[in-house]
Amino acid sequence: xxxxxxxxxxxxxxxxxxxxxxxxxxxxxxxxxxxxxxxxxxxxxxxxxxxxxxxxxxxxxxxxxxxxxxxxxxxxxxxxxxxxxxxxxxxxxxxxxxxxxxxxxxxxxxxxxxxxxxxxxxxxxxxxxxxxxxxxxxxxxxxxxxxxxxxxxxxxxxxxxxxxxxxxx
Amino acid sequence: xxxxxxxxxxxxxxxxxxxxxxxxxxxxxxxxxxxxxxxxxxxxxxxxxxxxxxxxxxxxxxxxxxxxxxxxxxxxxxxxxxxxxxxxxxxxxxxxxxxxxxxxxxxxxxxxxxxxxxxxxxxxxxxxxxxxxxxxxxxxxxxxxxxxxxxxxxxxxxxxxxxxxxxxxxxxxxxxxxxxxxxxxxxxxxxxxxxxxxxxxxxxxxxxxxxxxxxxxxxxxxxxxxxxxxxxxxxxxxxxxxxxxxxxxxxxxxxxxxxxxxxxxxxxxxxxxxxxxxxxxxxxxxxxxxxxxxxxxxxxxxxxxxxxxxxxxxxxxxxxxxxxxxxxxxxxxxxxxxxxxxxxxxxxxxxxxxxxxxxxxxxxxxxxxxxxxxxxxxxxxxxxxxxxxxxxxxxxxxxxxxxxxxxxxxxxxxxxxxxxxxxxxxxx
Numbered sequence: 001x002x003x004x005x006x007x008x009x010x011x012x013x014x015x016x017x018x019x020x021x022x023x024x025x026x027x028x029x030x031x032x033x034x035x036x037x038x039x040x041x042x043x044x045x046x047x048x049x050x051x052x053x054x055x056x057x058x059x060x061x062x063x064x065x066x067x068x069x070x071x072x073x074x075x076x077x078x079x080x081x082x083x084x085x086x087x088x089x090x091x092x093x094x095x096x097x098x099x100x101x102x103x104x105x106x107x108x109x110x111x112x113x114x115x116x117x118x119x120x121x122x123x124x125x126x127x128x129x130x131x132x133x134x135x136x137x138x139x140x141x142x143x144x145x146x147x148x149x150x151x152x153x154x155x156x157x158x159x160x161x162x163x164x165x166x167x168x169x
Numbered sequence: 170x171x172x173x174x175x176x177x178x179x180x181x182x183x184x185x186x187x188x189x190x191x192x193x194x195x196x197x198x199x200x201x202x203x204x205x206x207x208x209x210x211x212x213x214x215x216x217x218x219x220x221x222x223x224x225x226x227x228x229x230x231x232x233x234x235x236x237x238x239x240x241x242x243x244x245x246x247x248x249x250x251x252x253x254x255x256x257x258x259x260x261x262x263x264x265x266x267x268x269x270x271x272x273x274x275x276x277x278x279x280x281x282x283x284x285x286x287x288x289x290x291x292x293x294x295x296x297x298x299x300x301x302x303x304x305x306x307x308x309x310x311x312x313x314x315x316x317x318x319x320x321x322x323x324x325x326x327x328x329x330x331x332x333x334x335x336x337x338x339x340x341x342x343x344x345x346x347x348x349x350x351x352x353x354x355x356x357x358x359x360x361x362x363x364x365x366x367x368x369x370x371x372x373x374x375x376x377x378x379x380x381x382x383x384x385x386x387x388x389x390x391x392x393x394x395x396x397x398x399x400x401x402x403x404x405x406x407x408x409x410x411x412x413x414x415x416x417x418x419x420x421x422x423x424x425x426x427x428x429x430x431x432x433x434x435x436x437x438x439x440x441x442x443x444x445x446x447x448x449x450x451x452x453x454x455x456x457x458x459x460x461x462x463x464x465x466x467x468x469x470x471x472x473x474x475x476x477x478x479x480x481x482x483x484x485x486x487x488x489x490x491x492x493x494x495x496x497x498x499x500x501x502x503x504x505x506x507x508x509x510x511x512x513x514x515x516x517x518x519x520x521x522x523x524x525x526x527x528x529x530x531x532x533x534x535x536x537x538x539x540x541x542x543x544x545x546x547x548x549x550x551x552x553x554x555x556x557x558x559x560x561x562x563x564x565x566x567x568x569x570x571x572x573x574x575x576x577x578x579x580x581x582x583x584x585x586x587x588x589x590x591x592x593x594x595x596x597x
Binding site for chain 2: 048049050051052053056058059060061062063064065066067070071074075077078081083084085086087124157158159160161162163164165166
């Protein structure tokens, strides 16, 4: 599966990939959303497919979230507004990222997969556990490794008692 | 509970008792007097296309198999084995010639007939397989692709039941050149910790738009959508009315500002989408005439079909149905609907437009969910001290009943009250 990096390209290590993913998790848990945006490429996408169609294409299937970079930025603008009622006061989240694997190398781009558990807490509410798998596409942009695509695939058969995905999963 | 009024409808005051959202006895009565006598949405014919196609789902609290039989007719079976009751079909969707209960191996064909019984010879002679086919709800009927069931054998026919709602369903169907809409793959299936009737109210209450969805209005504005910014005197960016349609059904009917895949372009779709939307609009005008095309394309409507179906023909078309799991908890299922012959690029615009507002990851619906859960949390322990919610907007007013008034909400509640007070059959 793994393709050879072109001559001269820097070979990114698994450690560097993990560091990026862990940094992203920390920024999201701390609601440092502008800093999180800086981890994304200028054409980044963020997707959460419907639970019954995890491998579908958002052009032909209804998703829960299918953002291009403009929508991601709009989502962040919204989440920073106190009138984003579903996330104000902000949920507390704690993300556990594990089983990180580089599944494909393509020049200076990488396909990466990882497992996640995200706990979401709100005042006087049940704990919600979002369990699933990330599919990332990472790319070197201006000498920095950035996130070109992140897909969060929730394992639950339906969203059910998880309710909304109103924060950035 | 019949001795206390739950809905107070007076000359210039309309109030709903908050116990209706909290009391388990009221929910039990609702199951019998509302859900078991009304036409309840099962699914859309496009979800099962060929003989043997099936989907399992919960409708009106019952597990059902929604399917096409050997002659490709749409059928609904109760998903319980006639032997000892196990759910026969455990897959969410698929195609099957035979459904076999794994417990003792009884199997049923696509027409619901009992086909195989292991060790059949050991039953008494009086045992007939033909007596033990999968059970069906007493009534299953459809209107323009939307399939409903009714557990009341004496119910009025669906066409008649839908009353004025048919006109508004037809407006949705008119988006398709062939008159065929289809459910697009991908189900939004989630729970809300609130009474199901709060979602009825919320689904077509435009009074909350300015305050609950200000971030969505900001999003549209930042994306370049031109609109009159609402203020405290002008609550909505465009004119719209609320309209009862009979039998508890009601709709909003609004001048569109939010864009429509069929067919009103807004900057959110991108410049490259403009020619496609114009082409769809031209087809609409050629087929329906300018006036009807404008009706389809330049208005948006949230239609509640009593008691628990929403057809929201707004930023995109969504079918949303919901069912109480407990007084303070409901299950919501939502799908996107589009014209069958839509091009892949138009379909992509439709689905993207859907997600700008609707669904558990949309830029608006999560705030609705939050509002409903806050209502439930607010009333759960206080409804005895603060028993009444106020629903009088627009009462005793001359002129239009606006979408931000509450005439259409009151229409729902009056039908609910009528059914809840009556012994089954007396109210119809």
